[in-house]
Structures are given as C-alpha cells and as structure tokens.
Amino acid sequence: MPHTIERIELTRVSVPFEINGPRNGLRPGLKPWTQMEALLVRVHTRDGAAGWGEAFGHFVNAGTAAVLETLVAPWFIGKDARDIGALMEQAERAFYGFGRNGPVRYALSGINIALWDIAAQRAGLPLYQLLGGQRSVVPRYASFARYGDPAVVAANTAAAAAAGFGQVKLHEATLATFLAAREAAGDRTRVALDVNCPWTVDEARAMARRISTEDFEWLEEPVWPPEDYDGMARVRREGTPIAAGENVTTLHDFRRLFEADAVDIVQPSVIKAGGITAMRKTYALAESYSVRVAPHCYFWGPGYQATAQLIAADARPMMLETPYITLQEPGVNPAFDARSGQMELPSTPGLGFTPDTAALDRQTVWSAAVS
C-alpha cells in the first residue's frame, strides 16, 4: 500500500544561538544555555512521501527520543499515513498509561505534525490552505530570553520595536524588568510577560494588581503549580489579562482551564499537546469560551512552521511567537529568523520546513531510524 508508513527517522539537532544579551539570566545557578535543541521526526511512506514533525523539547529531548525510538515510532510502522484522526485516537489509547502530559504526548505530537505535512503535500497545498486559510503573511512577536537586567530588557525591547515587531514578550519575573520594557516599548509596541509559574496565588494577585494600570498585553503562567486553574482565575480578577496553556496537553484539561475562567488567552503548544489534530480541537474549544489562542512557540524547527501554519489558517488575527535569537547555523531552518516582525509562509505544499540538509547534518548530535 503506497501510503503505509515505512520508516521514521529521529534526529536530535543542537544549534548554538545568540540572545542579544548576557546569558547568566537564562538559568541562574546552572551552566549557561548556549545550544537550542530540536527533536525532529521524519515519517516516510512507501510511495516516497516524507513529512517533518517535531516533538518537545529542550532538556527532555533525550527522554522523548527514547520514547520515540523504543515505543511510539515502532507502533506507527505499517499504519496508513492518511488515516490521521483514527491513528491518533488509536495511538492515544495505546499509550495513555505512560503519561497524558509529558514525553509520550510530545512523541505523538511530533508524528502527528509529520503526517499532516504529508497530507498537505499530497493535496498540493501549504498546510494553512489545507486547513482553510488564505493569508500567507503572519505577524510575529519577539519572545525574549531571560536577561535579568532591566537595561538589557529595555535595549532589546527598543531594538525589537525598531525592527517592526508589534509585540515583545519578556521571560522575566521582576517589576523592574516589566516597567523597563513598558517604557522602552512606547505606544506602538505591546509588551507581554511570561513568568513561568513562580508565585503563590496571593503573590500573583499582588503583582497583577500592581501592573493592572500599566497596559501589559498579558501576564503568562503566574501561579505555581501550573494546573491551579482556580488560582489563576483569582489572579485574573485583579485586572491584568492572564495567559496560560503551554503545560496543558489534553482537551479536557483545556476545558477545565476555560470553565474555571482562568485565562483571557490560551497558549497550546503544537509539539506538546498532540500536534495539528489536537490544536484544531483546542482552537474550536477556545472559541466556544471566547478565549483567544496565542500558541506557545519557543522553538525554531518544524514546530515553528507548524505554529505559523495554524496561525495563518485561523480566522482570528494572532502573532507568531518567535524566539528573539540568532541561530548560528541558520540553514537548519531558513524560514526562521527574528529580524523582522512578519513572516511570509512558504507557498510550497506541506509544512514548509525545508532545511539545508548539510546544515542539519552538521548540527546533528543523535539520530536513529525505526522501520
């Protein structure tokens, strides 16, 4: 059968990157974070078609790669690549016991994206058109690394604004950095804040109240633990828009998030939450609760392309989160760059991930093939 999945290649790619500032803020007390890794999945069907996907991410890539190599990818061999919805349902039922939120779900996300890449190629359309969109240009927002220093934050905010970004997002957790960015952004550029779950509900409420008059676009993941949706809802009442979702991975958990009135903006991550299939369901669910979708995207490879495609396909305008970094080997994804505030999606059929294979090979730190 031509559409049978015959082979799945797994590649861990590690690319040095620059962040336009000192690195010590990124992971205080740990070795500086100097390489951004991606776990790539390439699914091949018998008829010669091949699709790219990506599984989350960063410091768990070795673990997710082990899941893919030993458990999840072998399951997909011999299955019909066209039957995406049914395959994902069956795969979820096969693997749910190993974590509905974590590396196994990331593995499923990677394969799902690759199957959609193949489907769009087969249809002769860029993925966003297959999904019903027609807009080929998406605006980007600059997602900063954690700098720590308010002066560096201010300088990068000004630089991003000058480069045409309509929004910047900080990965900081101090009022000084928030206000520095707000001032540097002026009237034209929005500022969003991502604090990554540091505070108790009371601490978060106090901060949200303090910044409620400063016109930030959103305050992201203010409360520990990330699944304290009721806590987030209480923070939301202080008047600052609340965003969350990168740590939510099942449809029912998204539903609970929305029913708790926890967020103004939801941020599902295509390489964590189940790929394109899961993202479409999440978009629909969010719309039914009048929640905006601003997908999480702190990666540079097929996951970045997949997120761009989803945004381009959505009727509601949204910016594509773009890590404000320079990859020292840009050939790993020529479509990724943080120099301008807009991305033109490729018109080629499929996902639009067309790496320079020599560049990818140079940066490969691990690979395996399953067949």
Next chain:
Amino acid sequence: MTIRSVSAIPVSLPFDIYGPKPMLAGKPRMMEFLLIRVETEDGRIGWGEAFGFAVWPATKTVIETLIDPAVRGKNEADIAQIHDELSRKYHLLGRSGPVMYALSGLDIALWDLAGKAADKSLSELLGGRRRESVAAYASLMKYTDPDVVARNSAKAANEGYGIIKLHETGVEQIRRSREAIGPGVKLTVDVNCPWTAEQAIAICEQTRELDLYWLEEPVWPPEDYRQMARVRKEGKIAIAAGENASTYLDFQAMFEAGAVDFAQPSVTKIGGITELLRVAELARRHGVAFAPHSPYMGPGLIATIHVLAACNEEIPLEYCFCNVTDNPVAAAISVRDARLAVPAGPGLGCDPDLRLVEKYRVN
C-alpha cells in the same frame, strides 16, 4: 550528608500469570521495573522505583541526563525541598510521564535513606506503624479467555484473597469469575479506559447481579471526570480511578466532579511517597477512599505497603496475581494467606539482592 549519584537500573524478570500474557502498547507484557539507586557521599544507598513497563528507557534517560546532575551535592534529607525544587525546575517537561516517574523513583529512594538514617522503618516515619501486615487484593492480568478467567479467579479465592480484581472488559468473563469465586469474595473490574459513558452504564446494568465492588477507569479519555461521574451516578456503581492522574490537583478535579469513590494514585507515577501522601490527605478531606495503584513488584510496592501500614484505615494493597522468578526484593513482597508482612528493617526494609539485579538487568 550529600547525594553523590542517582542511577536507574532496568530489570526484567521471568514471570508466570497462569495464562497467556496480554499485550501492552503493542508489545507483550513483561515484568519490568526500573530501580532507582541513590548513593550518598558516605556510601549509603537508598532504593526506589520509577514506573517501568514499556517506557523505562525514557525514564532512565531522564534520570541520567536531568535528575542525577541536578541533585548531586544536595542533602538527601531535604526530601520535600528536593521534590518541590525538581517539580518546579522540570514542570515544563511534563506533569505526568517519564519525568514525573523519575521524580517518583528518586523520592522513594530518599525516603528509604531517611528511614535508614533514623534507623526506623518507613511506616514509623510516616506516622506510625499501625499494623504488622497488610491485606492484599489479587490483581489479575487480562486473560480474555473466560475459562482462564474462571480458573484463575478460583485459584485466587482459594489462596485466601478477599478481594479479586479482573482486567477484563467482557460481561461473560466477569460472570465466569463471579461464578468461580462465589458470593463472599469482593470482585472489582479494571477496564482501562475503553468506553463512552453510555457503554459503561450499559455494562453496569448487565453486571448488576454480579455485585461489583468497584468499576475502575471506565471511560475514555482517562481525564474525562464529568463522564466518569455520570457512570457513577447512572450506573449506580462505585468508581475507582487515579493511576493516570497527573499531580494532586488533577485528583482534586476528579473529586470535585464527584467522579470516584476510590482514589488510586500510584507511588511510582504520581511523584513518589511525598505526593502519594498529599493525595491521600486530599482524598480524606473529600470523603473519598484511598486505594493506591501498585501492580508492580519492586521498591514501589514496598513503599506502598509502608504507606498503608501507617494509615488509620484498613486499605487493601493491590498485588499482582502472578509468580515472579528471582525477584531481587522477594523477601519483602511475598504473600501468605493474602497478606504481606510490613518489613521491619530501616527504611523500606529490603535492599535488592544485587546478584539478582545483575542477572536480570536489561542491557
């Protein structure tokens, strides 16, 4: 004292379930577990277990690449602090799954070390050793063949088990089990998330006269607590769930939905003893019975025994109905008259037999 290293040792043991082995995630079921070994600077060793089965390669990788580097040099007595710090540091990498399993195994090993340092059994550390043995329930694997179900149900009843759990989804299989064990033995069924609420309610009606003590994980997907609550209400049956829950707030959602009568956190999955105790307390506050999931045969089972030994309530231990050859911790997990003795030694009270670990170590 400080932690020198954390390592993961996968072990696969020969085992007999008195019938054909079922498939799990596309592969035949093995008796695999992932031992977690924590060594301190002064050479003391603590043992734990991370949820194994087919996913241990990922968990082992997480131990080696993330957990070990993160905890070296930390004080092994700071169990709660380490649990909190690593949960926060790695929360981005999955609130369930291999990272959480790794944290679970580490936590169990740290509690083992704490018991050894205090020269007390873990049950004493956890609030008092209220009993010297715990009653077990026989957790039968999925046989599918009704004759095999009946035969093994009778076998379990004859071995003195007062509660038997099936992993079957067919009414015929459940009926044959009830016929084989008679009316005096409690019978529960774990169906592992196959059905819609309607399908589950229909099965409840068809098995009404079989007097099931609980129905476990009846609906797909596992986190649909609203539908689970519907089955509980309309199926008029006690519901058990929790082995796939992700953190104690997930259990809170389950309880607030009115979804369960029995909460089943799994010590090797949920975040170790530290998180298991948190869920047990939450269950008490919501009036839900605590019935932890533990169909494994390593330090995770021993940890569960100690937790149950320290509970006020009498809670039966889930015990795999099988015969395992050469278990490195056999001394602590041998069943007699459907009860398991609570180990008396410090900590878990049973270090694995290293010769057997080496013999059955994978790779």
